[in-house]
Amino acid sequence: MAILTLTTDFGSRDWFVGTMKGVILQRAPRVTLVDLTHEIAPGDIRGAAFALRSSCRYFPRGTVHLVVVDPGVGSARAALAARTDGHMLVGPDNGVLSWVVAQGGSTIVRRIENTALFLQPLSNTFHGRDVFVPVAAYLAAGGRLGQVGPLTTDFVRLPWPEVKQARKGVVGEVIYVDRFGNAITNVTRDACERVTEGCGGQSGRVVLPSGSTCVLGACYASVQAGRPVGVIGSSGLLEIAIRGGNSVRRLGLRIGHPIRLEPRPS
């Protein structure tokens, strides 16, 4: 019984996601459906790519991950199906799958061209239902990746924002803001450990865009209520939080803002 996850920008107000599930259950009646999220901001390809990258590895191998964030629907953009480290991926060729594909050791990417799998009549506005869902359901029901279309290495890759070495420590940036207002950065646990090494464990400090600083703590509760703190979050990345508050609202952080991590002066 395969698992099929869904990640879209369709929201939960309309019937779009429900309709996709109807088509999936027609073709793969025994699949277990899991909503990853449908609240990706409309057309936010990077947000969807990051959500998929952050969660994919927590599912069993063999899971099919379907992503429909597709501002170019109906245009000439291609459709992709891939296998990477035992996970199956289906989505538009706009970069939305590329952060998982880049992480994967062993990756096969195919262009979806087998129109016999598609729902007919094919709409021009809802390839989620008419193209991606049928292919994802086919794979979840045990279909072969080789049947969806030809191999390709020519697909859209989103650049991953790399951390830069600074005179003292490293400079990263905010790459995602979560529902609690925590600002997740691209600074990994490893990079944090390299910076704070030799200063004894938790003695890093975070420099915010405003120039103010906060400590690097073990958890949100490492500081008093209302105080900012840098923590290694659940994705293994440095995030800026305010205990019991919304750091993005309080500190004015936005995606792309620089965050510096440096050893705490002794």
Added chain:
Amino acid sequence: MAILTLTTDFGSRDWFVGTMKGVILQRAPRVTLVDLTHEIAPGDIRGAAFALRSSCRYFPRGTVHLVVVDPGVGSARAALAARTDGHMLVGPDNGVLSWVVAQGGSTIVRRIENTALFLQPLSNTFHGRDVFVPVAAYLAAGGRLGQVGPLTTDFVRLPWPEVKQARKGVVGEVIYVDRFGNAITNVTRDACERVTEGCGGQSGRVVLPSGSTCVLGACYASVQAGRPVGVIGSSGLLEIAIRGGNSVRRLGLRIGHPIRLEPRPS
């Protein structure tokens, strides 16, 4: 293993939908539950009727569709269960099922009166849990429609807004606004094709309430970013969109606003 879809105006903030699912799983443990949407605006019977009409046919035959948008809960309004083209429908007698029933070729409608199926004690405020869910679960578990109550032909029918012939082309109206801000109208693909026939394919134009016009395109990407376009959407109906934007916000469209489709002047 039957499928049971849920459409309500209960939102996702409270425990109402979860509680309904608990009762369903007590009575039909092997059912597959699918949320169509719980974000129907409170009491919006037409919105729910349209959501159901738009998605129902994408589910396998034998699916039970439960709709609880029930502003008259606890009053004397009747409760209905129906079968239409192999789909089962359960909901209050306020018109919410009537757009699917009207589409169906072969339809049986029964009034829910078999109180032995109800949850006890019966509340006066949550017939979703106490009346509709037990009946829907009974049907999903293989129960017979004939057991829920007597046949009826006397139930509330919502009038479907009909398109009017104009001197040039047709005049329809906005009937639904989706999460992307696309304004869905009652003008069908057939009506569009009749208007544009003889003008060669896509050469229709849409006249908005403001008097401004936009092209009838094949997909959202048929126009430049930020430009309005009329497309045949995924429900087979003309919708007004702005590429990469929110047409309802930008064009001031509302449910009920007239939309004219006419051949493009050559």
Added chain:
Amino acid sequence: MAILTLTTDFGSRDWFVGTMKGVILQRAPRVTLVDLTHEIAPGDIRGAAFALRSSCRYFPRGTVHLVVVDPGVGSARAALAARTDGHMLVGPDNGVLSWVVAQGGSTIVRRIENTALFLQPLSNTFHGRDVFVPVAAYLAAGGRLGQVGPLTTDFVRLPWPEVKQARKGVVGEVIYVDRFGNAITNVTRDACERVTEGCGGQSGRVVLPSGSTCVLGACYASVQAGRPVGVIGSSGLLEIAIRGGNSVRRLGLRIGHPIRLEPRPS
């Protein structure tokens, strides 16, 4: 095939809930997942405790209820697993389980200390995924409660706000506001019946904080549209509603506001 319900304050925007489901399905592939709600206000322990209390008994015995509203994540707060009246409960020791536990006739509470069950590496910010989910999945897959850790009677209990006897009738308070804007109080059906007894059925009246009053009706439709009404809601508690409107917005009701119920003067 066990049922596992999820109640969190994680919202539906991010991938947190989806990730938890991935971990659950790794460990208990045949479980049926039900979202109770993920829209508890961030850190609102009382809201979550009330949601669980209101819905728990509608699920079959043997259901595992997982609650992750955990503002103290990463601090020294304990983690609990309990069985009460055949229902299994898993969550942080911050009171969130205590209103169900208090209702239960036969209750066993254990402190989660068996780290062999946890996900590794253990994060400091997401015990939902790394601690509570693995334990809940273990129980849903048939694991024994005795294996999760030692018995305890020393856990956080939220005080339940008790109704007070007044000169005439009783005084309760608003304890929850639902999505429709109905203000749910702690006044039980029994308390209402005692007040109105001897006055013949429905002849109680509700005194609002402003001093204005409304009738105690059988259902929302007992009054004209736009008028306030007290009804015994689906949880068996008195709630203040406005027919077709939002009572909280219209009447300025807030959690903690006093609500008096008294016999209607004859």
